[in-house]
Amino acid sequence: xxxxxxxxxxxxxxxxxxxxxxxxxxxxxxxxxxxxxxxxxxxxxxxxxxxxxxxxxxxxxxxxxxxxxxxxxxxxxxxxxxxxxxxxxxxxxxxxxxxxxxxxxxxxxxxxxxxxxxxxxxxxxxxxxxxxxxxxxxxxxxxxxxxxxxxxxxxxxxxxxxxxxxxxxxxxxxxxxxxxxxxxxxxxxxxxxxxxxxxxxxxxxxxxxxxxxxxxxxxxxxxxxxxxxxxxxxxxxxxxxxxxxxxxxxxxxxxxxxxxxxx
Amino acid sequence: xxxxxxxxxxxxxxxxxxxxxxxxxxxxxxxxxxxxxxxxxxxxxxxxxxxxxxxxxxxxxxxxxxxxxxxxxxxxxxxxxxxxxxxxxxxxxxxxxxxxxxxxxxxxxxxxxxxxxxxxxxxxxxxxxxxxxxxxxxxxxxxxxxxxxxxxxxxxxxxxx
Numbered sequence: 166x167x168x169x170x171x172x173x174x175x176x177x178x179x180x181x182x183x184x185x186x187x188x189x190x191x192x193x194x195x196x197x198x199x200x201x202x203x204x205x206x207x208x209x210x211x212x213x214x215x216x217x218x219x220x221x222x223x224x225x226x227x228x229x230x231x232x233x234x235x236x237x238x239x240x241x242x243x244x245x246x247x248x249x250x251x252x253x254x255x256x257x258x259x260x261x262x263x264x265x266x267x268x269x270x271x272x273x274x275x276x277x278x279x280x281x282x283x284x285x286x287x288x289x290x291x292x293x294x295x296x297x298x299x300x301x302x303x304x305x306x307x308x309x310x311x312x313x314x315x316x317x318x319x320x321x322x323x324x325x326x327x328x329x330x331x332x333x334x335x336x337x338x339x340x341x342x343x344x345x346x347x348x349x350x351x352x353x354x355x356x357x358x359x360x361x362x363x364x365x366x367x368x369x370x371x372x373x374x375x376x377x378x379x380x381x382x383x384x385x386x387x388x389x390x391x392x393x394x395x396x397x398x399x400x401x402x403x404x405x406x407x408x409x410x411x412x413x414x415x416x417x418x419x420x421x422x423x424x425x426x427x428x
Numbered sequence: 429x430x431x432x433x434x435x436x437x438x439x440x441x442x443x444x445x446x447x448x449x450x451x452x453x454x455x456x457x458x459x460x461x462x463x464x465x466x467x468x469x470x471x472x473x474x475x476x477x478x479x480x481x482x483x484x485x486x487x488x489x490x491x492x493x494x495x496x497x498x499x500x501x502x503x504x505x506x507x508x509x510x511x512x513x514x515x516x517x518x519x520x521x522x523x524x525x526x527x528x529x530x531x532x533x534x535x536x537x538x539x540x541x542x543x544x545x546x547x548x549x550x551x552x553x554x555x556x557x558x559x560x561x562x563x564x565x566x567x568x569x570x571x572x573x574x575x576x577x578x579x580x581x582x583x584x585x586x587x588x589x
Contacts, residue, residue, distance in 0.1 A: 171430065171447035171493045192491075199489050200470050202448070212447060214494060241483070263560025265474065265538070268483040269490060345559070 166202045173214040177221065177324055181299050183213040184320035191215055191322055193274025194239060196266050215273070221324055226250060230330055236273025236323040243272060253334035254292070257284050257352070260338060262345050273323035279371055281312045281402065282346035284338065286372035289326060291352030291363030292334070297325040312371040331356045335426035337419040339366075341406055348407055349415040351375075353423035359383050362420055367412045369400050378420050386428070388421040432496050436461070437505030445492045451485075452476045454492035455502060463503035463533050467562070474561035477534040477541075478502045484541035486560070503533035506540065516540055516578040523583070525574035527565040534561050539575045548579050551586060 174180040184191060190209035192198055194216070201207050215221060221237035224246040232251055234243060244259035244267065261267055261275075261284050275285040276296060289296065289305040296303045298321045308316045317323070331354035341348040347366035354361045360382040362375045381390040396416045401409035432449075433442035436459060443458040455461045455478070464487055467475035471489035478487045479501035506514050513521065516539050526532045535558070542549060542557045549557070554572050563571060573586045 166448040169447045171491065173493065173496070195491065195494070196471060196489060199450075199491070203469065212491075214491075216494060263474070264541070264557055265477055265484045265486045265560050266471065266489075268480075268485050 167205060167208045169202075169209050170211040171214065172211060173217050175217050175219070177218060177299050177322065180213055180215060180218060180322060181320065183211065184322070186211050189213055189320065191277070191320075193237065193271040193277070194269035195274075196262065196270040197274070197278050197280065215271075215322065221273070221322075224250075227327075232328040232330065234272055234326045234328065236276075236325060237271050238273075240267035240270050240272070240275075251328060251330055251334070253336050253352070253354070254288055254328060257288050257336040257338070260284070260340075266345075272326055276308070276326065277315060277317055277323055279309055279313055279315050280346070281368065281371040282341070282344070282348070282350075282366040283372075284336070284347055284350055284365065287347075287350050287352035287363045287365035288328075288336065289363075290372050290374060291336075291354045291361050292328050292331065293354070293356070293361055294329070295327040296323055297327060298322060299324055302327075306374075309372050312369065314371070329356070331361075333427040335423040337422045337426070339415050339419055341366075349412055349419055351416065351419040351423050353382075353420065353427065355382075355386065355427055360386065362423075364416050364420075367396075367401050367416050369402055375416065375420065382424065386424065388424045391417060391421055391424070430493060432492050434495050434498050434500050436500045437502060447491070447493060449492045450488055451478070451480075451490045451492045451495050451500075452487040454495075455487060455500075461502050461504050465530055465533055467530065467534075472560075472562065473531070474534040474538060474558075475531050477537040477561065479537060479541060482541075482544070484538050501537070503536060506536060516543070516575070519574040519578035520571070523570050523574040523577055525566065525571045531561060531563040535563065535571055539578065542575070543579055548581060549575070551576065 189211040192212045221235040225233045240258045247255040294305045334354040336352045338350040339348045349366045352363045362378045365372045396413040398409040398413040401412040403409040429444040465475035467473035471486045476488040573583045
């Protein structure tokens with residue numbers, strides 16, 4: 166790692182101020198950032214830890230039953246505290262990485278990084294979540310802007326993620342067993358006003374909504390409704406773990422499994 | 429350099445570290461607690477697992493300054509007060525849960541974290557919990573058997589040696 170200064174503010178305001186320094190970088194749980202620093206792929210002058218800010222911790226149930234999850238809440242805490250409130254989200258959080266990674270990694274860190282194979286972007290987009298930062302609210306539809314790219318401005322922090330609770334939901338992850346990321350993951354959520362299908366791990370543009378599947382499932386919520394749909398492999402990720410065509414095929418398979426799990 | 433202070437295995441310790449000093453480096457190089465092993469250094473293998481405020485974490489993937497004020501437990505703090513092996517360590521010996529021993533500190537620390545939150549895990553729960561701990565020689569069966577035994581359960585039904 167290149168050398169850097171370390172700061173650990175205890176309020177959002179102090180964190181935002183510290184991130185105003187040139188080449189400062191926010192540190193969530195560090196489960197991606199620290200390996201990145203070790204490879205010298207990043208060289209911040211200052212790391213600003215978000216791990217000691219009480220207002221960014223924990224899971225709250227709002228008056229309308231929706232969930233507000235602090236940006237610095239670990240995967241393990243989300244898994245434990247949402248189990249009886251939003252089982253699909255709890256299941257997703259409880260299968261990220263491994264137990265030790267889940268004790269450090271955070272929801273805000275995962276969303277801000279927007280790894281194309283990460284699980285949380287699928288949950289946020291599939292649930293129609295709202296990402297709340299230190300100065301605005303952004304819908305998940307506007308937040309994810311391509312691989313490792315989000316609507317976040319320089320120095321902007323995810324303070325809370327707001328999840329509406331669907332009638333039924335399921336996350337189906339086809340595990341890449343070495344990395345423990347999703348080779349392909351599909352988060353499907355059924356709301357009174359329609360179905361949302363978000364796909365991670367598959368596209369070179371990062372997480373995306375499979376709108377054709379949503380339309381078909383809005384007409385008829387059965388696995389067979391997806392029978393004639395095909396994803397174009399052109400923009401899929403192709404690597405030694407799976408070709409573009411394989412991933413395109415898996416999107417259909419995992420979406421069908423998600424529908425089956427919701428019936 | 430910044431001063432960092434924490435409790436390690438019940439003792440207060442402090443030292444001057446850089447921002448980039450990893451918790452694993454602080455334990456091994458500043459405190460000479462070399463029982464915490466660094467295997468892959470990329471948070472895959474779990475040889476560096478320690479407890480921070482009671483939770484298993486990969487110490488090669490956490491900055492020492494992030495543990496400022498924390499209660500840290502390492503493999504050196506696992507033995508009983510008289511120096512004899514604790515229940516988990518003894519079970520690893522009894523059931524041949526180690527061969528070269530490199531992964532063992534991390535395995536024991538993960539096993540201790542598991543048994544704290546789930547005192548009688550099933551075989552499947554143990555295998556799932558150890559997803560972040562790699563062993564390249566035992567083939568895992570005897571590690572799983574040792575953890576089952578440490579939790580006071582019958583191990584005769586566990587898969588092949």
